[in-house]
Amino acid sequence: METKVFQPDQLTAAAAELAAGELVAFPTETVYGLGADATNEAAVKKVYQAKGRPSDNPLIVHVADVATVKKYVATFPEKAVKLTQAFWPGSLTIILPLKPGAFSKTVTGGLNTAAFRNPRNQVTLDLIKKLGRPVVGPSANTSGKPSPTLAKHVLHDLAGKIAGVVDDGPTGVGLESTVIDLSGPTPTILRPGAVTKADIEAVIGSITADHHQVKADEVPKAPGMKYKHYAPNAQVYMTADADFPAAIAWAKTQQVPFGVLATDEILAGYPELEPTYRFSLGDSIVTASHHLFDGLRHFDQLPEVKLILAQTFSVQGLGAAYMNRLAKSAGQQHFEKTGGK
Template identity: 40%
Template sequence: MSKPASRILPPTDAAIAEAAALLGAGALVALPTETVYGLAGDATSDLAVAAIFAAKERPQFNPLIAHYPSAGEAARDVTFDEKASELARRFWPGPLTLVLPRRADCRVSLLASAGLDSQAVRVPRHEVAQRLLAKFGKPLAAPSANRSGRISPTQPSHVAEELGERVALILDGGPCKIGIESTVVALLGGGPLLLRPGAVTEEEIEAAIGPIAHAGEGGQPRGPGMLASHYAPDLPLRLDARELREGEALLGFGPLTIGEAKLAINLSPRGDLEEAAAQLFAALRRLDRQGRKQGLTGIAAMPIPERGLGRAINDRLRRAAAPRSGR
């Protein structure tokens, strides 16, 4: 376990200035976004991007998202077609990532693109992220601030638990409002592809630009969050549970009708998908930590409706439940 980070600071002007100075010196800073906390580094620096991969213990074939204060700034590094421009107009700033062709003079480290000719870009909505981007003046590579494959952080304490001294400073923006990562759409010719479902739903995307295809998982990932095993707790996760088994903690949704568990968290007793998405990663983290302390052997997740945000929640749960090497 990493040692706790030395400092978690409220996002005062002085803290933002210090964070920007640390980033300029090649250090890593954790920042809040509306989705999850990000582990930020200078996206234009090969060394800083390499430090992100090292801190997360992340496979270097898994691309990183570059964050910008505006679509205009992102357009300096990637090429927008008509559909990409429409998605940016409708959903930026916000929880949507676009994977677009890199420009020949793209400032972002090729390591952040995992050597591909495309780059994932996003304009976050969170006020603290916007302030830091404005102060720093360059794009920030900022994947989720956790070790690779682990549960994404939605509170500053989660970042400290996961990364400790690997991050120089954590800016405290409170709990993330959405709590689930951005939707990822690739527009690289041949029609738009949904690489990862998220807070911007498939229905909203299709209303903006028409039909969108679903990407398979074969080959090298074009965007983040495409590895089969991801967001994983240490305890095995069993999906679509309609009964409890001995030794299982319960991840519930709606009325708890499958029996009483020694340890249970209900993502939304009223069956609200937005509430469930915001609670998901914190709930998984708590069930995993407390369940291991209590000697439990697994986590049973009740079914989540496969509609709207439910698709994104189920995507994360399926990846969290996928077999992992060494498990």
């Protein structure tokens, strides 16, 4: 099919595609999502088909307001009230128990819970309102690949497979939302994001974090817990600042083009590297988080690049989300563990 590019003033046409059971990618402050009417099981199944996504990987339901969530959940606890007041619209996804039959198992991965988010992007909020129903929205990319932060990334992966994409320019945060599970006795972060553990604890008190990789026979409660994610074609090696001299010396011996994904400060030390094989993460963890997926996709456009040296950061604050994504893109491979030193 032809994949249309909708501008923000063409939301009526985009909403009509969703209402007809088609897929339309949409912008958020985190990454672009692949939208389908959450109440239309046939449409939701198309999401898995277009992405090549495993069917037991649950989808996040995007809503325009808190009132919509309350229509579907069995309970809306006081902690959910406080978190939505503090962080919605925004980069926080909340898992809650559902009323029986609220959504099809295609949406929930067969679980009796669902993950809800109210994105901080007015274009998408208006799109959901025009549709009049919640919208599922996993990242709008081929499953396992880096998430899209630009409409062109969506088109690279999904052109011809979806009806359209609403182009609202680059996303702001660049990493997917924090996911917190409120369906059990203890609030637990299942995926770190821009809303940090400290941010949440300041609102609802002590919580736990569990970013473990789900086993083969388990059903994940949130995306990113079980399957390969964020991986470009080249092998990524997590590289600490102090290890870059040795890492680059080693990479030069491998007889293949390699990419360097690092801050301007690191890149400035290697002027001999070809500009095409350098990608700037800016000057801080904030800019690095914003540019990580874009950088991984940049090197995916260069098939000759077989390895990527990517800068690590402290796991404090936003660094926890950055390192969570980087570790998965690298398959947990650190430079110092490659035998290259």
